[in-house]
Amino acid sequence: xxxxxxxxxxxxxxxxxxxxxxxxxxxxxxxxxxxxxxxxxxxxxxxxxxxxxxxxxxxxxxxxxxxxxxxxxxxxxxxxxxxxxxxxxxxxxxxxxxxxxxxxxxxxxxxxxxxxxxxxxxxxxxxxxxxxxxxxxxxxxxxxxxxxxxxxxxxxxxxxxxxxxxxxxxxxxxxxxxxxxxxxxxxxxxxxxxxxxxxxxxxxxxxxxxxxxxxxxxxxxxxxxxxxxxxxxxxxxxxxxxxxxxxxxxxxxxxxxxxxxxxxxxxxxxxxxxxxxxxxxxxxxxxxxxxxxxxxxxxxxxxxxxxxxxxxxxxxxxxxxxxxxxxxxxxxxxxxxxxxxxxxxxxxxxxxxxxxxxxxxxxxxxxxxxxxxxxxxxxxxxxxxxxxxxxxxxxxxxxxxxxxxxxxxxxxxxxxxxxxxxxxxxxxxxxxxxxxxxxxxxxxxxxxxxxxxxxxxxxxxxxxxxxxxxxxxx
Numbered sequence: 001x002x003x004x005x006x007x008x009x010x011x012x013x014x015x016x017x018x019x020x021x022x023x024x025x026x027x028x029x030x031x032x033x034x035x036x037x038x039x040x041x042x043x044x045x046x047x048x049x050x051x052x053x054x055x056x057x058x059x060x061x062x063x064x065x066x067x068x069x070x071x072x073x074x075x076x077x078x079x080x081x082x083x084x085x086x087x088x089x090x091x092x093x094x095x096x097x098x099x100x101x102x103x104x105x106x107x108x109x110x111x112x113x114x115x116x117x118x119x120x121x122x123x124x125x126x127x128x129x130x131x132x133x134x135x136x137x138x139x140x141x142x143x144x145x146x147x148x149x150x151x152x153x154x155x156x157x158x159x160x161x162x163x164x165x166x167x168x169x170x171x172x173x174x175x176x177x178x179x180x181x182x183x184x185x186x187x188x189x190x191x192x193x194x195x196x197x198x199x200x201x202x203x204x205x206x207x208x209x210x211x212x213x214x215x216x217x218x219x220x221x222x223x224x225x226x227x228x229x230x231x232x233x234x235x236x237x238x239x240x241x242x243x244x245x246x247x248x249x250x251x252x253x254x255x256x257x258x259x260x261x262x263x264x265x266x267x268x269x270x271x272x273x274x275x276x277x278x279x280x281x282x283x284x285x286x287x288x289x290x291x292x293x294x295x296x297x298x299x300x301x302x303x304x305x306x307x308x309x310x311x312x313x314x315x316x317x318x319x320x321x322x323x324x325x326x327x328x329x330x331x332x333x334x335x336x337x338x339x340x341x342x343x344x345x346x347x348x349x350x351x352x353x354x355x356x357x358x359x360x361x362x363x364x365x366x367x368x369x370x371x372x373x374x375x376x377x378x379x380x381x382x383x384x385x386x387x388x389x390x391x392x393x394x395x396x397x398x399x400x401x402x403x404x405x406x407x408x409x410x411x412x413x414x415x416x417x418x419x420x421x422x423x424x425x426x427x428x429x430x431x432x433x434x435x436x437x438x439x440x441x442x443x444x445x446x447x448x449x450x451x452x453x454x455x456x457x458x459x460x461x462x463x464x465x466x467x468x469x470x471x472x473x474x
Contacts, residue, residue: 123251133328137239138251140330144224145323147191147243148172148200148214152183160242160323161190161214162332164366165223168198168216171366172322173337174205177212190216193249204369208305208377208443208471210265210337211362212322213369224324227331229310229358232256240314240336240354242323254314254352260430261311262437263338263355264304308430308440309355310334316354325356335362361444378445378468380453381411384435387423391456401425401456402438416466418455425461426454442468 123138125131144163148170150156159176163169170190177186188200198216205212236256244250312325316339325334334356341351368375383406386399393403401423407413418424424432428451430441445451447470454463 123249133237134239134251134253137326137328137330138241141224141239141241141324141326141332142249142251143193143222144332145193145241145249146170147246147248148176148322149189149191150177150179150183150186152179152186155179155182158243158246158319159321160319160336162224162322162324162335163221164213164370166221168218168221169203169366169370170200170214170216171335171362172212172214173335174207174210174212176322177202177205177214188214190214191248192218192221204373204375206365206369206375209357209361209365209375210305210307211335211357211365211369211375213366225329225331226359226363227327227329227333229333229360232259232310232327232333232358234258237328238310238312238314238333238356239326239328240312240316240320240323240356241326242316242320242336244315244317244319246319250320252315254312257311257313257353259310261309261355262434262440263307263309264436265307265338306436306440306443307337307355307357308361308437308444309337310358312354312356313352314354315350315352316356317349320354332359334359364446376447377443377471378447378449378451379412379471380438380442380466380468381408381413382406382418382424383408384424384438386434391421391423391459399434402432402435412466412469416453416464418453418464418466419457421457423456424453425456427451428453443471 123135123142125135125139146161146163148159148161150159157176157179159172161170161172161176164171175181177188178184179186186202188202190198190200192198196218198218200214200216203213203215234256237253238256239251239253241249241251310325310333312334314325316336320336321338323336324332325336327333336354336356338355339350340353340355341349365375382404384402385405386394386396387401387403388394388396389400391401391403404413404418404420404422404424406420407418424438426432427438427441428445430437430444432438432441445468447468450465450467452463453466454461456462
């Protein structure tokens with residue numbers, strides 16, 4: 001099972017318009033030049049090479065979409081009223097003409113901060129009178145999702161990111177900006193949804209959450225609207241926006257498959273001494289994939305990080321890492337971080353099991369990184385192992401809690417009177433079924449926060465209030 005990571009980027013072109021509803025210009029030269037309302041339809045991609053933006057299909061364009069009666073019926077989607085779509089399109093910067101081109105603004109002649117690529121990324125809308133909720137959400141959120149290119153030494157790759165504010169802070173993954181731990185001083189370039197390019201600097205990384213913040217100096221940024229991941233339900237629509245395989249502006253959809261899923265990820269950045277961790281080795285966790293076109297060997301992981309994530313069947317592939325998972329209102333509900341794959345090959349892609357870090361947690365981490373350059377995590381101070389339903393140790397994969405083997409002296413656990421032999425079954429509302437889920441749940445909490453901890457002691461269920469400390473430094 002593998003992390004989602006990055007590969008070389010390609011560019012995506014728009015669908016063709018019609019004579020009565022032409023598209024905005026679709027230039028293959030810098031956007032300052034205008035062209036007629038024609039576009040390209042997807043076909044076999046030409047390979048990317050330096051100095052030329054790859055394209056799909058016949059560059060001369062084609063006629064409008066087929067209306068043959070034998071065409072495949074579209075998937076059923078909740079429709080969005082024209083007024084609702086108009087509001088989203090205005091946020092994106094354009095309404096009408098068949099394409100909602102997100103924030104398409106050429107740079108002023110005296111601006112030297114960024115450059116413009118050869119064609120804009122956009123959300124194609126050929127019929128604004130009949131727009132579904134997926135399209136509306138994509139139009140709203142796409143201007144805030146970027147493509148991130150990272151290089152260092154002999155390694156390179158791409159990922160995605162989310163614009164947090166108009167100051168230029170962008171949220172992404174640690175494994176994106178470090179290329180899975182291969183580089184410590186990366187060169188980073190960010191391509192906005194409107195095509196502008198800007199150099200970026202790393203504000204800070206947090207390996208324990210696999211989150212990072214980079215910053216660009218750019219005008220006219222569209223900050224994302226953050227949702228509330230704590231209010232999600234299983235079955236809610238989930239929409240992934242990012243740059244899988246370098247394909248900027250890709251939109252896929254699915255549902256929230258489950259919530260509060262704990263995954264274990266091998267990481268070269270995990271602290272060598274990891275508190276609240278299982279004594280047993282985890283052999284079924286997720287791993288980083290080699291990033292992009294790099295042939296450099298992956299660094300040896302020294303441990304695992306445990307993440308509490310949203311699971312979704314929206315298609316997530318290499319390059320989606322750091323991108324947005326959004327709801328039908330276009331609000332960010334998660335930061336895409338990993339996929340499960342059916343094999344060990346780097347080329348193995350989406351199989352309908354993707355993972356996203358809840359935005360309510362990611363927002364806290366991002367704010368701390370922006371303020372202090374680093375983030376903090378709650379600390380309980382216990383050594384734990386899997387517990388069976390009766391509270392005894394177990395080697396079964398179906399454990400029912402975290403058995404406290406030892407309480408660290410002077411720790412928050414000792415202050416709250418936790419004892420060896422206690423079985424922890426819930427923390428701050430998160431069900432605990434094993435040591436990994438306990439670690440993930442505790443790490444999500446703020447330092448100094450008082451949280452309820454439910455335990456099983458001598459066959460009796462008890463709840464204790466524990467004031468969490470801070471994860472000790474290495």
